[in-house]
Amino acid sequence: MQTAAISNYLGGAGIITVLCLLIYAAVQQEYRRGANDPQVMLASAIKDRLEHAQPIDELFPKDTIDLSRSTEVFVTLYDSRQNPLRTSGFLDGKYPEFPAGVLESVSREGEDRISWQPRGGVRMAMVILRVRHPSIVYVAVGRSLREVETREGDLLFMVFVGWIACMGLLAILVSIQIISKRIAYD
Numbered sequence: 255m256q257t258a259a260i261s262n263y264l265g266g267a268g269i270i271t272v273l274c275l276l277i278y279a280a281v282q283q284e285y286r287r288g289a290n291d292p293q294v295m296l297a298s299a300i301k302d303r304l305e306h307a308q309p310i311d312e313l314f315p316k317d318t319i320d321l322s323r324s325t326e327v328f329v330t331l332y333d334s335r336q337n338p339l340r341t342s343g344f345l346d347g348k349y350p351e352f353p354a355g356v357l358e359s360v361s362r363e364g365e366d367r368i369s370w371q372p373r374g375g376v377r378m379a380m381v382i383l384r385v386r387h388p389s390i391v392y393v394a395v396g397r398s399l400r401e402v403e404t405r406e407g408d409l410l411f412m413v414f415v416g417w418i419a420c421m422g423l424l425a426i427l428v429s430i431q432i433i434s435k436r437i438a439y440d
Contacts (some may be wrong), residue, residue: 262430267421268338274417282406286379289402290367292327293381293395300395304387319343321350322376325398332357332392333370339390347373348392352382357392360384369399377403 296313302309321326321343328343331351336357338349350372360366360382371376380396 259428260434262431263424266424266428270417270420270424274413274420278409278413281409284404285402285409286369288395289379289399290381293379293397294367296327297383297393297395298383300331300393301383301385304385304393306312307415314340314342321345321372321398323332325396325400327395330394331390332394333389334391343396343414345376350396352394357382359433360392370396375435 268304293306300310300313302308303313314329319326319342321328322345324343326343328341328350330341331339331344333339336352338351341349343350343406352370356366357369361384364384366380366382367381368380370380372378377399378396379399379402382392385391385393
């Protein structure tokens, strides 16, 4: 009698756990994919303007952006040697530079979307495009992942609280099942 109740509890606990994990994973992935949306639009606009010899100055903000503090979208243009030529965002007073291999991937594929952590406490959602232009070869557009990571933390907390509530409800239901069967046999 108790074996069946324990088996029901474990089966229910497994189903609840899997569902909570699926909910978290689906929403977290949607948050992360959405973090690239402004960068994709801006990178495509800059690429199109560069390839059609149109001015891009209005696409760069007037002020510079401190990447360690700001959540604004920033743009960096790179030459064929992977040297930054122009940027709207600075990290510790310097142009942002990717680790070796990132721009090689963009050379082959034409585009890359990455999460980049140039230093502790600074994570960026980056979209990088290869461009056909005489002096500019790569357009990198990024923004901080701080807000997305805050949402992910809130989501994890909500899913965990929901999981605890479901597990508690399941424990109550199994306890009632065990008690009612004992009463029926007595």
